[in-house]
Structures are given as structure tokens and as C-alpha cells.
Amino acid sequence: MKSFNIAVIPGDGIGPEVVEEALKVLAVIEEQENVKFHYQYGRLGGCAIDEDGTPLPEHTVQISKAADAVLLGAVGGPKWDQNPSHLRPEVGILGIRKALGLYANLRPAITYECMAKVSSLKEEVVAGVDLMVVRELTGGIYFGDKKRFTSEDGKETATDTLIYQEDEIDRIARKAFEIAMKRNKRLVSVDKANVLESSRLWRSIIEKVAKDYPEVEYSHMLVDNCAMQLVRAPKQFDVIVTENMFGDILSDEASMLTGSIGMLASASLSDGNFGLYEPIHGTAPDIAGKGLANPIATILSAALMLRYSFGLDQAAQRIEEAVETVLNRGVRTSDIAEDREKAIGTKEMTEQILSVLTGK
Numbered sequence: 001m002k003s004f005n006i007a008v009i010p011g012d013g014i015g016p017e018v019v020e021e022a023l024k025v026l027a028v029i030e031e032q033e034n035v036k037f038h039y040q041y042g043r044l045g046g047c048a049i050d051e052d053g054t055p056l057p058e059h060t061v062q063i064s065k066a067a068d069a070v071l072l073g074a075v076g077g078p079k080w081d082q083n084p085s086h087l088r089p090e091v092g093i094l095g096i097r098k099a100l101g102l103y104a105n106l107r108p109a110i111t112y113e114c115m116a117k118v119s120s121l122k123e124e125v126v127a128g129v130d131l132m133v134v135r136e137l138t139g140g141i142y143f144g145d146k147k148r149f150t151s152e153d154g155k156e157t158a159t160d161t162l163i164y165q166e167d168e169i170d171r172i173a174r175k176a177f178e179i180a181m182k183r184n185k186r187l188v189s190v191d192k193a194n195v196l197e198s199s200r201l202w203r204s205i206i207e208k209v210a211k212d213y214p215e216v217e218y219s220h221m222l223v224d225n226c227a228m229q230l231v232r233a234p235k236q237f238d239v240i241v242t243e244n245m246f247g248d249i250l251s252d253e254a255s256m257l258t259g260s261i262g263m264l265a266s267a268s269l270s271d272g273n274f275g276l277y278e279p280i281h282g283t284a285p286d287i288a289g290k291g292l293a294n295p296i297a298t299i300l301s302a303a304l305m306l307r308y309s310f311g312l313d314q315a316a317q318r319i320e321e322a323v324e325t326v327l328n329r330g331v332r333t334s335d336i337a338e339d340r341e342k343a344i345g346t347k348e349m350t351e352q353i354l355s356v357l358t359g360k
């Protein structure tokens with residue numbers, strides 16, 4: 001029997017609530033595929049600050065490195081917002097991405113047919129959206145030097161450095177072109193090359209890499225225009241490749257094309273099969289502990305894990321189809337409900353998905 005090691009990092013807020021649901025789905029897949037998943041649990045973010053005195057305990061890095069894949073909830077919350085910068089939960093998530101070399105963050109945004117009317121945008125604008133944001137994940141302004149100081153004229157001052165080296169851009173560009181080759185062979189590279197030197201370097205590397213993928217129709221777009229185009233005419237996009245912060249922002253925006261941020265899964269990859277899988281959303285402090293969170297983003301992240309890290313493509317597809325079937329039946333958590341009175345909770349949504357998956 002094949003077996004896989006999974007590091008499970010529930011995190012904070014709704015993180016543990018949605019990870020618990022994804023694990024229920026994986027338990028069904030174990031039976032159906034005759035495979036075994038071995039779990040090791042680690043702390044990250046706020047809960048790790050409280051328990052271990054650091055947002056990124058060494059134990060969590062070790063179990064993640066030893067695993068075939070990592071399943072993560074989300075980290076952070078108001079409890080730790082006033083902490084000094086090295087003791088913030090977000091240092092944990094950035095640190096683990098860096099420690100595991102996860103430079104490519106894939107964020108697919110697909111609007112299921114029955115969900116087009118749920119989006120805050122017009123149905124005809126979002127129906128049929130199927131795009132992939134490929135976000136550079138271990139470079140850029142989130143990782144550059146940060147400083148806080150009093151300047152010579154006595155003013156409180158802060159700086160964040162946006163730094164990219166050519167090889168960092170080259171590898172994410174190749175990843176994105178490869179993905180475009182397997183999709184509709186259209187790629188838009190998003191930058192701010194009219195202002196930022198780092199974007200001008202980005203653009204020149206994209207141009208070079210594009211020569212190796214002559215079949216891919218590619219173009220450049222400035223990030224402010226892209227933010228607008230995503231809500232004006234999102235179906236023009238197939239693959240979007242962009243740097244870390246732009247990708248973070250644009251993918252939250254893209255999630256609303258699908259109905260809710262609670263729908264968007266992600267895979268963070270390096271060069272091999274190893275990956276970290278997490279919903280794109282955060283810890284949702286406003287609904288944490290209430291049993292209201294939509295578990296679909298995390299369940300679909302587990303499906304991506306089966307596909308990209310374990311090669312269990314059919315199992316991944318069955319999960320995706322089960323999610324779509326449940327949505328087609330009108331089953332809704334409150335974030336995607338047209339009628340909130342009829343919305344169900346986190347666990348009930350999973351039960352519905354499990355029922356389709358098992359046929360029971």
C-alpha cells in the first residue's frame with residue numbers, strides 16, 4: 001500500500017476549523033484509493049508564539065521538511081497585532097515558505113456555473129471564468145530589508161525593500177509558461193514597469209523566457225490596469241504571473257469572481273513534487289469559533305495536494321466534482337449564500353461533500 005507523510009499545520013482563527021474538514025475528506029480518499037496518510041502536527045503563527053515563544057518553531061520546519069506535503073490553515077489575528085515585528089504570526093508563514101523553498105504559488109480561480117449569480121459582479125461578467133494566478137512567493141517586498149528609524153529631521157520613518165534577482169524571476173516565469181502550455185497557452189505578466197526598477201528587470205526576464213515558449217501568447221500589463229481588468233472582463237485571462245505582493249492582492253480580488261474568498265485553494269511549490277497547500281484566505285477573526293467558515297478552499301487545497309504532490313489525479317478530480325455537485329444542489333455556507341437564512345455551517349458543508357464522495 002502506498003503511503004504519504006503529511007505535515008498538518010492548523011494555525012490560528014478558522015485555520016484549525018477548516019483543516020479539520022479537509023482531513024475528513026482525506027480519510028475518505030485513503031479508503032477509496034487504498035493509500036495511507038501519516039500525519040505529523042506542527043504549530044505556526046500565533047498559537048506557536050503562545051506555546052513556543054516563536055512564530056516558526058524548529059519542530060514545524062523539521063516535520064515539514066520530512067513530509068511529502070504540508071497542509072496549512074492560516075495564521076494571525078488581532079491578539080498578536082501589536083507584537084514586535086519579529087514576533088508577529090505572519091513571520092511564521094513567510095518563514096516556512098522560505099525555509100521550504102516554495103517559490104511558486106498557484107491560485108486557481110474558477111467560477112462554477114451555478115456560482116456566477118453568487119458573485120458580487122454581474123453574472124455575465126464572471127460566468128465561465130477559469131484563470132490561474134501564478135504568484136512569486138519567496139522574494140519581493142515581503143522578504144526585503146525592513147527598517148524603522150527616526151530620520152535626521154526627527155521624523156518617524158519606515159522602509160521596506162522590494163528586491164528581485166534575475167534567477168528568482170526566471171524560475172517563476174518558467175513555471176508560469178509551463179502551466180500556460182498545459183492550459184490555454186495565454187499568459188499575462190503583471191508588473192509596475194512604468195515606475196519600479198524591479199518591474200523593469202521582471203519584464204526583461206519574462207521577455208527572455210518567452211523565447212523558449214513560442215506557442216504561448218504572452219503580454220505585459222501594469223498592475224493597476226490588471227486590478228481593473230479583473231473586474232471589467234476577467235475572462236480575458238488564462239494565466240497571470242506576477243511578483244509576491246501584486247499576486248497576493250490580485251488573487252484576493254480574483255477570489256470574488258468565484259463567489260467568495262472561502263472558495264480559493266492554493267498550492268505552493270518548489271521544483272519537485274513537494275508542496276504546501278493552503279486556502280488563500282486568512283484566519284477570519286470575525287467568524288472564528290462560530291462554525292461558519294467555508295471549508296471549500298481548504299478541501300480544494302487538499303485536492304491540489306493529491307494531484308501535485310501524490311499523483312492521485314483521479315482522487316483530486318473526484319473531490320473537485322463532489323464540491324461542484326454540492327454547489328449545484330444549492331448547498332451554501334453564509335459567505336456564498338444568496339439567502340443567508342438557509343446557509344449551513346462548516347461541518348454541514350463537509351458532510352454534504354462527503355456524502356457525494358462516498359455515495360452514502
Ligand SMILES: NC(=O)C1=CN([C@@H]2O[C@H](COP(=O)(O)OP(=O)(O)OC[C@H]3O[C@@H](n4cnc5c(N)ncnc54)[C@H](O)[C@@H]3O)[C@@H](O)[C@H]2O)C=CC1
Nearest residue numbers: 074075076077093261262281282283284286287293294335
Ligand atoms: N496565509 C495566511 O496565513 C494568511 C493569514 N492572514 C491573516 O489573517 C488575519 C485576518 O486577515 P483578514 O485581512 O481579515 O483576511 P481574511 O482572509 O482572514 O478575512 C477577510 C474576510 O473574508 C472572510 N473569510 C475569509 N475566509 C473565509 C472562509 N473560509 N469562509 C467564509 N468567510 C471567510 C472573513 O470572515 C473576512 O470577512 C490577519 O492576521 C492576516 O495577517 C491573511 C491572509 C493569509
Ligand SMILES: CC(C)CC(=O)C(=O)O
Nearest residue numbers: 076090093094248280281
Ligand atoms: C499573511 C501574509 C504574509 C500572506 C498572505 O496574505 C497570503 O499569502 O495570502
Ligand SMILES: [Mg+2]
Nearest residue numbers: 248249252280
Ligand atoms: Mg493574502
